[in-house]
Amino acid sequence: MEAVTINHVMQARRSLAPRLPVTPMWSYPALNAETGASVQVKHENVQPVGAFKVRGGLHLLAGMTDAERARGVVTYSTGNHAQSLAYASAAFDAPCVLVMPAGANPAKVRAARALGAEVLLHGADLAGAQQEAERIAASRELRLVSPGETPELIAGVGTAYLEILEAVPDLDAMIVPVGSGTGAAAAVVVARALAPGCRVIAVQSSASPAAHDSWRAGRCLRRPDRTSAEGLATGRGFELPQRLMRSGLADFRLVSDEAIGAAQRLLASHAHTLAEGAGAAALAALLAMRAELAGQTVAIVCSGGNANPAELAALGAPATPA
Numbered sequence: 535m536e537a538v539t540i541n542h543v544m545q546a547r548r549s550l551a552p553r554l555p556v557t558p559m560w561s562y563p564a565l566n567a568e569t570g571a572s573v574q575v576k577h578e579n580v581q582p583v584g585a586f587k588v589r590g591g592l593h594l595l596a597g598m599t600d601a602e603r604a605r606g607v608v609t610y611s612t613g614n615h616a617q618s619l620a621y622a623s624a625a626f627d628a629p630c631v632l633v634m635p636a637g638a639n640p641a642k643v644r645a646a647r648a649l650g651a652e653v654l655l656h657g658a659d660l661a662g663a664q665q666e667a668e669r670i671a672a673s674r675e676l677r678l679v680s681p682g683e684t685p686e687l688i689a690g691v692g693t694a695y696l697e698i699l700e701a702v703p704d705l706d707a708m709i710v711p712v713g714s715g716t717g718a719a720a721a722v723v724v725a726r727a728l729a730p731g732c733r734v735i736a737v738q739s740s741a742s743p744a745a746h747d748s749w750r751a752g753r754c755l756r757r758p759d760r761t762s763a764e765g766l767a768t769g770r771g772f773e774l775p776q777r778l779m780r781s782g783l784a785d786f787r788l789v790s791d792e793a794i795g796a797a798q799r800l801l802a803s804h805a806h807t808l809a810e811g812a813g814a815a816a817l818a819a820l821l822a823m824r825a826e827l828a829g830q831t832v833a834i835v836c837s838g839g840n841a842n843p844a845e846l847a848a849l850g851a852p853a854t855p856a
C-alpha cells in the first residue's frame with residue numbers, strides 16, 4: 535500500500551481538529567477580474583506559525599510515543615518546516631533542535647527560537663544544514679525528521695486539501711507551490727479520492743527548479759537554489775513526494791522571482807493579505823496560465839506569510855508590467 539492514502543489524511547484531520555481551526559478560503563472579485571478566473575484563495579498564511587506546514591508538524595508529534603517525544607526531534611529547514619516542528623514540539627513538550635542555513639530569514643529564526651527550539655545556523659544551503667542535522671541526530675539520539683520523506687507530514691498537510699475540496703467540490707484546478715513537494719503530493723492524494731476531475735498543478739521558481747526538473751525527468755535531481763522565495767528552495771527532489779506527484783499531478787510550471795514579486799503585490803492590494811514569496815507562487819502561475827484557465831474555478835494556496843525583510847520592502851515598490 536502507498537505510504538500516504540486518503541485514509542491517512544482523514545486520520546490526520548481527526549488528530550488536528552482539536553488543535554487547528556479550518557483556515558479561511560475567500561474569493562475576491564477584483565482578483566477574479568485581474569486573472570480572468572474564479573479564484574479561491576486558501577489562506578494558510580494565517581496559521582499560527584504563518585504557514586501550512588504546522589499541519590504536518592502537529593500530526594507527526596501527535597503520533598509519536600511518549601518515549602520518542604521525551605528524546606526529541608531534530609530537522610533541517612529554510613524556515614517554515616522549522617517553525618512547524620518548533621510549534622508542535624512546544625505543544626507536546628518535546629525537545630526540538632533546528633538546523634537552518636546560515637542565511638535563513640531572520641524572522642523565521644526569531645519565531646522558532648521564541649517557540650523554545652534550539653536553533654543552529656549551519657551551512658550555505660539546505661544540504662549543508664541537513665548534514666549537520668544528521669550528525670546531531672546520531673550524537674544526541676534525536677529523531678531525525680526529513681522535511682520531504684516523512685509520511686506523517688504529507689498526511690498532515692493533506693488536510694488543507696480536504697478543506698478546499700469540501701468547501702468547493704466542483705473546482706477545476708488547484709495550484710500548489712512546491713519545495714520538497716509534500717503539499718503537492720498530498721493534494722494529488724486528496725484530489726484523486728474526492729474530486730478526480732480537479733487538476734492539481736504544481737509551481738516552483740525557475741531560480742530553484744529542483745522539484746520541477748525531478749518531476750519532469752522522473753528521478754530525483756539536484757539543482758542550484760537562487761530564488762529568494764525560501765520555501766521553494768530545497769535544492770533537490772525528495773523520493774516520496776516525487777513518487778506521489780508522478781501518480782497524478784496534471785502539470786508543473788516554473789515562474790520567475792519577478793512574477794512571484796508581482797503576485798505578492800497583487801495579493802496585498804487585491805486580497806489584502808501578506809504572502810511570502812512561496813505563498814504567492816500559485817497566483818504567479820495562475821497569471822502565467824491565464825489563457826488556459828480562463829473562466830475556470832481555481833484554488834490557489836497562499837501557503838505562507840513569513841515575508842523576509844527584502845520582500846516586505848518590495849511590497850511598496852511600483853508595479854512592473856508582468
Ligand SMILES: *Cc1c(COP(=O)(O)O)cnc(C)c1O
Nearest residue numbers: 614713714715716717765812838
Ligand atoms: C515549505 C513551503 C512551501 C513548499 O511546500 P513543500 O511541501 O515543501 O513542497 C510552499 N510555501 C511555503 C510558504 C512553504 O513554507
